[in-house]
Amino acid sequence: MAKAYRVKEAFYSLQGEGAQLGRPAVFCRFAKCNLWNGREEDRATSVCNFCDTDITGTDGQNGGIFSDANALGQHLLNLWPNGLGHQYVVFTGGEPLLQLDETLIKHMQSLGFEVAVETNGTLPLPAGLDWVCVSPKGASTVVVTHCNELKLVFPQADCPPENVAHITADYYYLSPMANPADGSDKDIIKASNTRSALQFCLQNPKWRLTLQAHKHWCID
Numbered sequence: 676m677a678k679a680y681r682v683k684e685a686f687y688s689l690q691g692e693g694a695q696l697g698r699p700a701v702f703c704r705f706a707k708c709n710l711w712n713g714r715e716e717d718r719a720t721s722v723c724n725f726c727d728t729d730i731t732g733t734d735g736q737n738g739g740i741f742s743d744a745n746a747l748g749q750h751l752l753n754l755w756p757n758g759l760g761h762q763y764v765v766f767t768g769g770e771p772l773l774q775l776d777e778t779l780i781k782h783m784q785s786l787g788f789e790v791a792v793e794t795n796g797t798l799p800l801p802a803g804l805d806w807v808c809v810s811p812k813g814a815s816t817v818v819v820t821h822c823n824e825l826k827l828v829f830p831q832a833d834c835p836p837e838n839v840a841h842i843t844a845d846y847y848y849l850s851p852m853a854n855p856a857d858g859s860d861k862d863i864i865k866a867s868n869t870r871s872a873l874q875f876c877l878q879n880p881k882w883r884l885t886l887q888a889h890k891h892w893c894i895d
């Protein structure tokens with residue numbers, strides 16, 4: 676039986692972070708993560724406790740349950756502006772590698788898409804991806820050891836940059852934490868974390884600063 680895919684939401688927008696900043700893409704946000712179950716009451720005891728995304732259910736914009744790769748592929752293709760080239764799809768989540776497989780990757784490529792994934796790195800990569808962004812979270816065990824882009828939310832007590840020194844990448848980014856788990860004022864914490872990340876990059880030039888530009892652009 677074909678595999679069904681559970682999608683929280685999907686939309687056409689611009690990439691707001693990292694090396695593909697500003698690039699038009701269809702984003703496919705899969706439901707569920709292996710580092711947090713999405714329940715607020717379990718956040719503090721989860722491996723990842725600062726998630727700022729609703730990862731439960733399939734009720735977001737253009738979300739749903741898709742019976743197989745053909746059905747999801749057609750759905751995502753319909754979100755790309757008709758007739759325009761440079762098709763690019765970013766699978767994110769939740770943790771996309773709970774669902775993204777070689778069948779779906781190949782199918783998206785047969786429809787003309789370059790295929791990217793944004794993963795927490797705790798699950799093995801399926802073959803054939805065109806772009807891999809790994810963003811380690813908390814005290815999780817990261818099994819992906821090479822990627823195009825390593826994006827570390829900073830600072831993380833359980834995951835300082837030295838903990839990911841074994842991961843090689845084409846680009847290394849620090850992304851200031853914007854959603855403190857302890858409920859502190861987000862704006863103040865974000866400004867302070869941005870200053871800390873900036874200082875870290877100045878002292879460790881392998882790393883570059885990336886900010887969540889889509890929030891400034893007021894887009895998804």
Ligand code: SF4
Pocket residue numbers: 708709710711723724725726727728730768769770795812
């Ligand atoms: S790993 Fe990502 S999707 Fe999962 S809980 Fe953390 S921030 Fe959210």
